Amino acid sequence: MSTPSxxxxxxxxxxxxxxxxxxxxxxxxGFRGATVRDIxxxxxxxxxxxxxxxxxxxxxxxxxLRRNYQRAIERFPGAGGIxxxxxxxxxxxxxxxxxxxxxxxxxxDSCHGRLLAREMIDPTPALDALVAVEIRALADQLTAIVRxxxxxxxxxxSVRLCMxxxxxxxxxxxxxxxxxxRMFPELHFTPSNLEALAQHVTRFSLAGIRDVGRGRTSKxx
Amino acid sequence: MSTPSxxxxxxxxxxxxxxxxxxxxxxxxGFRGATVRDIxxxxxxxxxxxxxxxxxxxxxxxxxLRRNYQRAIERFPGAGGIxxxxxxxxxxxxxxxxxxxxxxxxxxDSCHGRLLAREMIDPTPALDALVAVEIRALADQLTAIVRxxxxxxxxxxSVRLCMxxxxxxxxxxxxxxxxxxRMFPELHFTPSNLEALAQHVTRFSLAGIRDVGRGRTSKxx
Amino acid sequence: MSTPSxxxxxxxxxxxxxxxxxxxxxxxxGFRGATVRDIxxxxxxxxxxxxxxxxxxxxxxxxxLRRNYQRAIERFPGAGGIxxxxxxxxxxxxxxxxxxxxxxxxxxDSCHGRLLAREMIDPTPALDALVAVEIRALADQLTAIVRxxxxxxxxxxSVRLCMxxxxxxxxxxxxxxxxxxRMFPELHFTPSNLEALAQHVTRFSLAGIRDVGRGRTSKxx
Amino acid sequence: MSTPSxxxxxxxxxxxxxxxxxxxxxxxxGFRGATVRDIxxxxxxxxxxxxxxxxxxxxxxxxxLRRNYQRAIERFPGAGGIxxxxxxxxxxxxxxxxxxxxxxxxxxDSCHGRLLAREMIDPTPALDALVAVEIRALADQLTAIVRxxxxxxxxxxSVRLCMxxxxxxxxxxxxxxxxxxRMFPELHFTPSNLEALAQHVTRFSLAGIRDVGRGRTSKxx
DNA sequence: CATGAATGAGCCTTCATTCAT
DNA sequence: CATGAATGAAGGCTCATTCAT
Numbered sequence: 001m002s003t004p005s006x007x008x009x010x011x012x013x014x015x016x017x018x019x020x021x022x023x024x025x026x027x028x029x030g031f032r033g034a035t036v037r038d039i040x041x042x043x044x045x046x047x048x049x050x051x052x053x054x055x056x057x058x059x060x061x062x063x064x065l066r067r068n069y070q071r072a073i074e075r076f077p078g079a080g081g082i083x084x085x086x087x088x089x090x091x092x093x094x095x096x097x098x099x100x101x102x103x104x105x106x107x108x109d110s111c112h113g114r115l116l117a118r119e120m121i122d123p124t125p126a127l128d129a130l131v132a133v134e135i136r137a138l139a140d141q142l143t144a145i146v147r148x149x150x151x152x153x154x155x156x157x158s159v160r161l162c163m164x165x166x167x168x169x170x171x172x173x174x175x176x177x178x179x180x181x182r183m184f185p186e187l188h189f190t191p192s193n194l195e196a197l198a199q200h201v202t203r204f205s206l207a208g209i210r211d212v213g214r215g216r217t218s219k220x221x
Numbered sequence: 222m223s224t225p226s227x228x229x230x231x232x233x234x235x236x237x238x239x240x241x242x243x244x245x246x247x248x249x250x251g252f253r254g255a256t257v258r259d260i261x262x263x264x265x266x267x268x269x270x271x272x273x274x275x276x277x278x279x280x281x282x283x284x285x286l287r288r289n290y291q292r293a294i295e296r297f298p299g300a301g302g303i304x305x306x307x308x309x310x311x312x313x314x315x316x317x318x319x320x321x322x323x324x325x326x327x328x329x330d331s332c333h334g335r336l337l338a339r340e341m342i343d344p345t346p347a348l349d350a351l352v353a354v355e356i357r358a359l360a361d362q363l364t365a366i367v368r369x370x371x372x373x374x375x376x377x378x379s380v381r382l383c384m385x386x387x388x389x390x391x392x393x394x395x396x397x398x399x400x401x402x403r404m405f406p407e408l409h410f411t412p413s414n415l416e417a418l419a420q421h422v423t424r425f426s427l428a429g430i431r432d433v434g435r436g437r438t439s440k441x442x
Numbered sequence: 443m444s445t446p447s448x449x450x451x452x453x454x455x456x457x458x459x460x461x462x463x464x465x466x467x468x469x470x471x472g473f474r475g476a477t478v479r480d481i482x483x484x485x486x487x488x489x490x491x492x493x494x495x496x497x498x499x500x501x502x503x504x505x506x507l508r509r510n511y512q513r514a515i516e517r518f519p520g521a522g523g524i525x526x527x528x529x530x531x532x533x534x535x536x537x538x539x540x541x542x543x544x545x546x547x548x549x550x551d552s553c554h555g556r557l558l559a560r561e562m563i564d565p566t567p568a569l570d571a572l573v574a575v576e577i578r579a580l581a582d583q584l585t586a587i588v589r590x591x592x593x594x595x596x597x598x599x600s601v602r603l604c605m606x607x608x609x610x611x612x613x614x615x616x617x618x619x620x621x622x623x624r625m626f627p628e629l630h631f632t633p634s635n636l637e638a639l640a641q642h643v644t645r646f647s648l649a650g651i652r653d654v655g656r657g658r659t660s661k662x663x
Numbered sequence: 664m665s666t667p668s669x670x671x672x673x674x675x676x677x678x679x680x681x682x683x684x685x686x687x688x689x690x691x692x693g694f695r696g697a698t699v700r701d702i703x704x705x706x707x708x709x710x711x712x713x714x715x716x717x718x719x720x721x722x723x724x725x726x727x728l729r730r731n732y733q734r735a736i737e738r739f740p741g742a743g744g745i746x747x748x749x750x751x752x753x754x755x756x757x758x759x760x761x762x763x764x765x766x767x768x769x770x771x772d773s774c775h776g777r778l779l780a781r782e783m784i785d786p787t788p789a790l791d792a793l794v795a796v797e798i799r800a801l802a803d804q805l806t807a808i809v810r811x812x813x814x815x816x817x818x819x820x821s822v823r824l825c826m827x828x829x830x831x832x833x834x835x836x837x838x839x840x841x842x843x844x845r846m847f848p849e850l851h852f853t854p855s856n857l858e859a860l861a862q863h864v865t866r867f868s869l870a871g872i873r874d875v876g877r878g879r880t881s882k883x884x
Numbered sequence: 885c886a887t888g889a890a891t892g893a894g895c896c897t898t899c900a901t902t903c904a905t
Numbered sequence: 906c907a908t909g910a911a912t913g914a915a916g917g918c919t920c921a922t923t924c925a926t
Contacts, residue, residue, distance in 0.1 A: 257895075257897085258896090268897090
């Protein structure tokens with residue numbers, strides 16, 4: 001009894017093509033809107049291939065989400081490729097830039113951002129695993145940065161609020177694209193625009209965080 | 222009983238109940254996931270009622286989206302009930318608070334926020350009308366506020382970026398709830414929490430906007 | 443208690459418009475394909491008007507068929523407006539010409555031919571009455587003509603066969619139009635073409651009938 | 664069991680049974696009147712079988728029409744099994760007899776005639792293909808026969824008219840059955856009756872064609 | 885192991901008809 | 906009397922899944 005699952009290149013290839021095709025289809029149409037037939041056809045596989053390789057549609061989706069997140073974080077790491085010893089300001093910029101690049105990646109890498117956006121609306125069980133491990137790791141990095149920018153001893157709530165303010169600005173442009181595109185049709189997210197965006201979000205956030213760090217009394221200065 | 226169309230409470234009641242039921246179902250399951258049968262059953266109407274009153278499922282959805290936005294904006298106006306002559310700071314707080322209340326409304330009013338969130342992922346033709354009129358009106362209000370906070374003559378791009386930074390923080394908590402709830406299960410959006418949130422977003426944004434207003438050279442101070 | 447059914451001009455008008463609209467719709471789409479809604483809309487009447495005035499869809503159809511036949515036969519009488527004392531040859535030509543004009547009438551009068559053609563495929567109870575009275579009267583006229591052209595004492599079967607040969611040539615061009623139009627797109631049934639057709643059918647039939655009249659032995663001469 | 668696709672009688676059996684059942688149902692009720700559910704039930708197949716094998720109802724219908732014509736023409740060829748070198752008179756009789764047998768076939772073969780008759784009333788796209796190839800081939804055969812019976816040089820119009828006169832007599836008995844049966848209930852189309860009919864139509868037509876061939880002046884002789 | 889055929893539940897829509905006013 | 910609202914049955918079609926080979 002051999003181990004065809006490891007030795008058979010055909011089997012592995014079909015599996016991979018299924019994941020690749022499913023990524024695009026799920027990103028385009030969502031879990032419900034995507035059809036197994038469409039995915040299989042685009043993967044050049046049989047209609048029953050999904051059930052055979054992944055048990056069912058949901059099984060395929062879970063794997064697709066995991067794989068796309070993995071690839072995205074590998075290409076654009078959470079820290080943004082900056083040494084851990086860098087200043088908090090530099091690390092914040094790197095974090096924001098990398099995050100933007102991740103969700104605005106193009107081509108096959110664009111699936112990640114769109115899949116995640118869909119999870120925000122129709123969460124599937126697959127999201128739990130992602131949050132428990134991957135997203136929490138990202139959050140920890142940002143927590144460290146924000147903590148360093150706020151005076152020591154600042155309460156957890158303030159840290160959280162500042163983190164949210166930072167992340168929200170990043171995901172906004174991707175998540176609300178339908179409205180943004182309708183209101184500002186001339187806006188495009190080219191790499192240079194993305195860098196300008198990263199600069200703005202960093203600057204805006206630094207000012208906000210520092211103001212929050214000044215305490216409750218100083219609402220105005 | 223001369224004017225049954227005005228006196229008869231049953232008259233046109235089916236239509237309204239259809240809209241109410243559809244609001245909940247569309248918000249829960251999305252346009253595709255919602256079934257006409259489910260909606261009609263919950264509205265106590267026949268399966269053919271949707272076709273009769275709204276032409277088809279899409280027609281019902283369009284009306285539902287419009288009505289829910291209308292009700293939300295009536296209950297929590299864009300300006301937040303503050304006089305137009307108030308300070309930009311006060312108007313910003315009112316704008317943010319009202320926006321948060323709108324999308325975090327509970328009960329039947331909760332549909333608005335969830336429907337809009339779904340439009341961000343799977344835009345339907347109904348979104349175009351909403352953006353062209355209602356959302357643009359909101360944006361105009363925020364534009365005026367931000368313009369007043371930035372030095373005169375500031376470029377359009379800066380205004381836009383600041384507006385986005387403000388709005389993003391507002392919608393984030395609603396839009397990314399699946400992740401927020403999983404990471405911070407103890408967090409709840411009670412009215413008092415919402416007020417604290419509005420205070421934070423306002424303070425954070427004011428600091429950010431003012432810093433942007435200081436010009437390009439003063440990235441740090 | 444007045445007699446609104448006779449005095450009310452509104453009531454009668456709606457009824458007539460219903461019949462007129464239904465004639466066109468039934469002729470275009472057949473009994474099954476026609477929808478009560480479509481008919482009522484075209485007649486400027488309420489959806490329930492059909493059931494109110496004619497009991498149900500079938501009741502309306504029966505009346506429509508009867509009225510259209512009546513109008514057709516009044517406009518183009520079976521005998522073709524020729525005196526009963528005319529020669530058999532002249533009466534045959536008149537019969538054929540009138541028949542052709544009846545089923546090839548244009549405008550509102552075109553319904554008759556198309557409704558009858560549909561009855562040949564999907565007979566409805568309405569056909570029984572038509573055959574029992576109207577069509578039998580037509581057949582009797584043709585019987586008399588053919589009898590006169592055949593030697594006295596000819597069997598019933600021969601008369602029938604010759605009648606069928608005559609009628610078949612008339613209805614063929616109307617009934618098989620879909621094939622005729624596809625095979626000979628340049629063919630059009632203008633009034634002058636119709637006259638030529640009548641001439642041909644008459645001549646062809648006269649020769650055929652006379653040959654049949656010569657008895658069984660003379661298959662060739 | 665190496666080649667199940669060839670040996671397994673079940674294989675593709677569903678498809679064939681679908682076509683057989685659909686032939687009967689379409690012939691009985693027409694395209695619109697026939698229901699996919701009814702067809703599938705009679706074929707012992709699932710409701711989705713039609714969609715799977717033929718795409719949709721129309722796809723099934725197209726195939727049904729094609730197959731029934733094919734089978735009819737194979738069983739009763741256009742030339743009627745007579746050598747091409749036979750006399751025009753003999754070939755005309757064979758053509759007419761074969762045509763009559765084709766459209767008056769009984770049992771499963773009866774679908775052909777009824778389907779074609781329905782196409783005359785409600786033509787579907789499937790008719791185009793049939794006319795362009797099959798029916799045109801039939802017409803060519805008849806053209807040759809009629810040409811041979813008419814003096815050389817006769818105009819195209821006369822040939823067409825004579826062809827129409829021949830074909831019309833053939834299809835009449837089938838096409839106008841609802842009226843014929845109501846007027847002559849004792850008439851039945853047994854094989855021997857069909858032969859007598861073929862004889863009559865041939866004789867009638869030969870006389871007609873020859874008279875037409877004598878030119879315009881000799882309307883009477 | 886991998887596949888093409890087949891399944892059955894379910895969805896949106898249509899339509900003749902009815903009913904209360 | 907005449908009407909607009911409402912009904913329920915049914916139809917075509919889709920789709921994830923299963924099964925025998």
